Amino acid sequence: MAPGVARSVSVLPEPGPALARFVAQRAAAAGGGRFALGLSGGSLVELLTRHLPPAIAAGPAAPARWLLAFCDERLVPPEHPESTAGAYQARLLPRLPGPGPRVLAPSPGLAPAAAAADYAAKLRQAFPGEDVPVFDLLVLGVGPDGHTCSLFPGHPLLQEKETIVAAITDSPKPPPERITFTLPVLNAARAVVFVASGEGKAAVVKRILEGDEENPLPAARVQPHSGQLCWILDEAAAKELTIPVEKHSIP
Numbered sequence: 001m002a003p004g005v006a007r008s009v010s011v012l013p014e015p016g017p018a019l020a021r022f023v024a025q026r027a028a029a030a031g032g033g034r035f036a037l038g039l040s041g042g043s044l045v046e047l048l049t050r051h052l053p054p055a056i057a058a059g060p061a062a063p064a065r066w067l068l069a070f071c072d073e074r075l076v077p078p079e080h081p082e083s084t085a086g087a088y089q090a091r092l093l094p095r096l097p098g099p100g101p102r103v104l105a106p107s108p109g110l111a112p113a114a115a116a117a118d119y120a121a122k123l124r125q126a127f128p129g130e131d132v133p134v135f136d137l138l139v140l141g142v143g144p145d146g147h148t149c150s151l152f153p154g155h156p157l158l159q160e161k162e163t164i165v166a167a168i169t170d171s172p173k174p175p176p177e178r179i180t181f182t183l184p185v186l187n188a189a190r191a192v193v194f195v196a197s198g199e200g201k202a203a204v205v206k207r208i209l210e211g212d213e214e215n216p217l218p219a220a221r222v223q224p225h226s227g228q229l230c231w232i233l234d235e236a237a238a239k240e241l242t243i244p245v246e247k248h249s250i251p
């Protein structure tokens with residue numbers, strides 16, 4: 001792990017409520033200012049849809065002050081079941097207290113390169129004066145192969161240092177056409193929280209958190225330059241770890 005990165009690993013019977021509390025706490029800490037939040041898709045959609053609304057209702061975090069963006073998106077119509085933005089807009093947003101967040105979503109119906117350029121332009125407009133958008137919190141998942149967002153092992157996009165949003169047309173995980181935040185955006189965040197559940201993630205979680213690989217997996221390359229890095233795991237995903245972990249608590 002990169003020196004200077006403050007990392008915590010929490011293991012809980014059910015990560016959902018802990019993740020929701022973490023998001024709510026970071027949002028409340030933004031006080032009266034904007035809270036820039038990036039969400040990933042996959043299993044996180046259901047987790048956040050179920051647990052974030054009650055966590056927000058219980059505290060001072062006001063979604064009206066949020067800027068909500070998506071860390072990656074599959075290039076399918078918004079109503080398609082694989083659309084991350086479509087899933088959150090249909091399932092989570094209606095359950096947040098109004099008025100809801102300002103949402104930055106990729107424009108549908110564009111070819112991959114145009115979709116990436118369009119979303120990057122939206123981000124630059126939302127983060128004026130920042131060469132790389134600095135999110136207050138990015139919520140990331142990790143695939144069994146170690147991918148995060150739509151950054152996949154061995155893919156040239158891992159070397160991308162200039163663009164903030166990139167297009168991929170050969171995703172090994174369907175659908176093939178996607179756009180994704182690049183590592184500069186992920187590593188500029190003030191806080192990053194990874195969530196992984198299930199035995200199927202145990203081996204890759206061990207590789208990421210305990211390995212010291214010459215060619216690190218995408219999720220292992222997320223080392224926020226000056227931010228906080230947290231992992232929230234269930235017991236099955238953590239079962240191969242030998243490093244010290246926080247049991248039943250989040251930072």
Ligand SMILES: O=C1O[C@H](COP(=O)(O)O)[C@@H](O)[C@H](O)[C@H]1O
Nearest residue numbers: 040041042043044141142143149
């Ligand atoms: O395809 C994707 O996969 C990752 C991991 O998903 P999970 O269901 O294994 O948690 C997800 O974080 C990303 O947003 C998505 O596009």
